[in-house]
Amino acid sequence: MEQRQELRNAGLKITLPRLKILEILEGNQQRHKSAEDIYKELLNANEDIGLATVYRVLTQFESAGLVTRHNFEGGHSVFEIDDGKHHDHMVCVDSGEVVEFVSDEIERLQAEVAAQHGYELLDHSLVLYVKKIAGANSD
Amino acid sequence: MEQRQELRNAGLKITLPRLKILEILEGNQQRHKSAEDIYKELLNANEDIGLATVYRVLTQFESAGLVTRHNFEGGHSVFEIDDGKHHDHMVCVDSGEVVEFVSDEIERLQAEVAAQHGYELLDHSLVLYVKKIAGANSD
DNA sequence: ATGCCTGCAAAGCTTTTGCAGATGC
């Protein structure tokens, strides 16, 4: 029940919808969820929370730095708990599976490239679209 | 007037809307345009072409490999002529300016990272969000 | 009690689709 404190720190009142949504986001199943995904999980849990509220809460969480919003291909956004550890994503085009990874070298090169063009790197978005190699172990 | 041939190669009938849209995409002003941008340019040029047609044509062009669609942050797509030369993008958060760049090293590292996880790299999307360094020359 | 929060429904935005008429070949 540490979530109450997270909400408090974010300057948000502790309400049932926010607790439930935070709980779902912290669940260890799928880390990357769309608003719709969350809405469905709430329905399954018999929580009477509107889709509009899900969106509002997610936006508030984003402003508060609790979650990160990603715009993968396909029009809709997905959200993920922001634990402070930066990483990029790899999406399997067959299964839709999302794998997180970090490459310090890529990070460094990005800053370097930006600098070469006279820019300071503020942020970046890197998504690899991949496909499982037959017969390979996935890690 | 080489555009007719490009359309033909793509298996598309030569029509006024397609010619005009291709022409705009090949214009040397802004390389990255949204459907709306193109629609506005058509209106300015007094061409009587509907927005729906712009979308349809862009989708056809994309299938034909004539253009590439990017989903930068912000909900709407931008299109760019596909000249076969792969590159990534750097977007200035202040001016909205878009700079293209290629880093062979980053490309190589991406494939490497994917392989380490048992995946084959099919495609990727890399966007750097940057800010001009005061007093630096921009190249 | 007060002010922030929620649910519902309606609107907003980008993109897609249906249909009848127009156009290219």
Added chain:
DNA sequence: GCATCTGCAAAAGCTTTGCAGGCAT
């Protein structure tokens, strides 16, 4: 002449907003 293409308008999909009531503090 026939199939493909276009314009218009309406619909679709995701997300946001307005409003009246509800809940946390």
